[in-house]
Amino acid sequence: MALLEIHGLIKDFGGLRANDDISITMERGELVGLIGPNGAGKTTLFNCVSGLHPVTSGRVMFDGQDITDLKAHEVARLGLARTFQVYVASGDLNVEENVMVGCFMRTRSPSRARARANEILKDLNLHDVSEFRVSELTVAAQKRVTMATALGSDPKLLLLDEVAAGLNPSEIEEIMADIRHVHEDMGVTVMLIEHVMELVMKVSDRVIVLDSGKKIAEGDPETIVEDPRVIKAYLGERYVREHGGDIG
Amino acid sequence: METIKNALDFSDSPRIDLTIAGLVALFLLVFPIFPHSAFAMATMIQFLMFSLYGMGWNTIGGYGGQVDLGKAQYVGIGAYTTAVMLIRWDVPFWISMPIGMCFAVIWSFIIGYPLFRLKGHYFAIATIATTLVLKDIFEVWDFVGAARGLEISPIKYIPPDFLRLIFKQDVYYYYVILGFFFLGILYVNWFRRSRLGFQLRSIKDNEDVAQSLGINVHWAKVKTYAIATAFVSLVGSFHACYIKNIEPEDTMSLDLSILIALMAMLGGAGSLWGPIIGAGILIPCKSYLKEWLGAQVGLVGIDLIIYAGIIMVISAFEPRGIWGIVEKVRRRKRS
Numbered sequence: 001m002a003l004l005e006i007h008g009l010i011k012d013f014g015g016l017r018a019n020d021d022i023s024i025t026m027e028r029g030e031l032v033g034l035i036g037p038n039g040a041g042k043t044t045l046f047n048c049v050s051g052l053h054p055v056t057s058g059r060v061m062f063d064g065q066d067i068t069d070l071k072a073h074e075v076a077r078l079g080l081a082r083t084f085q086v087y088v089a090s091g092d093l094n095v096e097e098n099v100m101v102g103c104f105m106r107t108r109s110p111s112r113a114r115a116r117a118n119e120i121l122k123d124l125n126l127h128d129v130s131e132f133r134v135s136e137l138t139v140a141a142q143k144r145v146t147m148a149t150a151l152g153s154d155p156k157l158l159l160l161d162e163v164a165a166g167l168n169p170s171e172i173e174e175i176m177a178d179i180r181h182v183h184e185d186m187g188v189t190v191m192l193i194e195h196v197m198e199l200v201m202k203v204s205d206r207v208i209v210l211d212s213g214k215k216i217a218e219g220d221p222e223t224i225v226e227d228p229r230v231i232k233a234y235l236g237e238r239y240v241r242e243h244g245g246d247i248g
Numbered sequence: 249m250e251t252i253k254n255a256l257d258f259s260d261s262p263r264i265d266l267t268i269a270g271l272v273a274l275f276l277l278v279f280p281i282f283p284h285s286a287f288a289m290a291t292m293i294q295f296l297m298f299s300l301y302g303m304g305w306n307t308i309g310g311y312g313g314q315v316d317l318g319k320a321q322y323v324g325i326g327a328y329t330t331a332v333m334l335i336r337w338d339v340p341f342w343i344s345m346p347i348g349m350c351f352a353v354i355w356s357f358i359i360g361y362p363l364f365r366l367k368g369h370y371f372a373i374a375t376i377a378t379t380l381v382l383k384d385i386f387e388v389w390d391f392v393g394a395a396r397g398l399e400i401s402p403i404k405y406i407p408p409d410f411l412r413l414i415f416k417q418d419v420y421y422y423y424v425i426l427g428f429f430f431l432g433i434l435y436v437n438w439f440r441r442s443r444l445g446f447q448l449r450s451i452k453d454n455e456d457v458a459q460s461l462g463i464n465v466h467w468a469k470v471k472t473y474a475i476a477t478a479f480v481s482l483v484g485s486f487h488a489c490y491i492k493n494i495e496p497e498d499t500m501s502l503d504l505s506i507l508i509a510l511m512a513m514l515g516g517a518g519s520l521w522g523p524i525i526g527a528g529i530l531i532p533c534k535s536y537l538k539e540w541l542g543a544q545v546g547l548v549g550i551d552l553i554i555y556a557g558i559i560m561v562i563s564a565f566e567p568r569g570i571w572g573i574v575e576k577v578r579r580r581k582r583s
Contacts, residue, residue, distance in 0.1 A: 051459075071459070071464075072456070073460075073461075073463055073465070076459070081460065082460050084454075084457055084460075092518065093449055093453075097449075101446050101450045102461050104461075110441050111250065113446075152461075153462055
């Protein structure tokens with residue numbers, strides 16, 4: 001049984017169709033990259049799956065259960081965690097406390113939440129900054145803290161929304177290692193939205209491409225980059241005509 | 249067990265804070281021994297009462313960031329329950345106080361459940377409106393004395409009556425409320441590091457993120473609103489026995505609601521010591537300004553002008569209040 005099944009998902013905002021008949025199946029243990037130009041509907045899809053937006057039509061199944069009409073906190077409790085693209089984490093809480101909020105999903109006891117938070121921080125090499133406020137950290141570290149917080153809830157599936165945006169190459173290396181660690185060592189199934197192609201191509205088992213709300217292509221990273229439809233979505237029709245689909 | 253341990257654990261506060269807190273606690277314990285005027289004693293009792301109001305408000309308003317300007321309705325419910333039960337059926341304070349708390353909490357669920365569908369300013373305005381409605385109801389409700397209010401006649405009881413909380417000397421009231429004050433601090437100290445406390449701080453930051461971490465945002469707010477209500481209602485019950493004369497105008501007024509919120513915000517919303525600092529500054533100000541400038545010099549209403557000024561200064565310079573300034577200075581020193 002697949003871990004996540006999206007069947008014909010449609011999401012309208014007034015007259016704008018942000019997600020148009022999208023169907024995606026994800027197996028346990030996969031790492032799927034979700035790419036597409038700006039405005040393709042990637043984040044909207046995350047919002048619909050995680051229960052933040054009600055869907056217009058279509059069904060979402062998670063771990064054998066229909067989660068289409070569940071609220072965001074109920075979806076989260078079933079083991080579907082996510083990060084947010086724009087999230088300046090708490091001014092009030094320090095790094096450790098931020099991660100604890102995630103851990104509190106699985107326990108009532110503050111001491112157990114703290115212990116679990118520290119395990120995760122050690123795992124992601126963030127324990128040096130656990131006393132800092134999140135606003136005092138670099139963007140890269142902030143992004144990793146949001147990942148750690150999501151992991152605090154011990155998810156089965158983790159949706160990462162542009163964790164590498166705005167990072168420099170060495171920071172991208174670091175976060176790539178984190179993602180691999182989460183996927184391989186912690187056994188979490190991951191779907192990531194990313195604009196940094198280098199990262200998507202290196203870590204993903206499979207890549208799904210959205211454009212103007214529709215799924216236009218799906219496949220392993222090597223074939224996806226050569227798919228004319230994908231090149232067209234990114235570079236325009238004329239480019240494809242003139243170069244014959246070769247983006248060398 | 250862990251709960252009690254956590255309530256007593258102040259280890260995350262710097263040593264200097266704990267030293268100051270210890271000295272203040274010691275001063276509060278021995279204050280009645282020193283010669284003092286009746287006016288000073290009354291001011292101290294007011295300070296403790298308002299600290300407790302502020303601590304209650306701080307749970308939902310400070311940690312949860314939901315600006316609640318309707319706390320007075322719960323002061324009224326607590327005060328009226330205790331007064332009515334004592335006058336009509338001779339029920340002692342220690343029984344009527346928890347019953348009043350239950351009424352207040354039930355009312356808070358009825359009010360809070362729909363109101364927390366609103367956000368920000370809309371929520372604040374709605375809390376004001378519900379208080380005004382409840383006050384109007386009490387002003388025409390004969391069973392509770394309507395606009396005349398209720399009076400607990402002290403001559404019917406032989407003071408000191410510990411069960412009914414009827415005393416001749418204020419020092420008894422002082423120690424009762426001081427006991428609640430210390431318990432209140434322990435409770436908030438536990439609360440801020442409990443699961444609900446963390447969840448609220450996450451909600452205050454970003455509700456979408458909070459939801460995605462499995463937090464039922466609406467329910468967490470309603471629950472915390474009930475906790476804040478329990479605090480306020482307890483002090484309301486105490487108020488009835490202490491003042492012995494209650495009317496809708498002074499237990500349920502908008503002034504009181506605003507003063508409760510203002511105090512916590514001035515001291516520092518969302519911090520353990522903030523509401524106490526706020527009460528420690530505003531209550532003496534209020535009493536002495538009213539006494540000197542109001543009654544003696546004839547500047548009636550001067551205290552209100554000063555509150556308004558304080559609100560403007562806080563919102564313009566440091567929304568996190570006095571405690572916010574302390575923390576800012578400390579962080580600057582550290583880095």
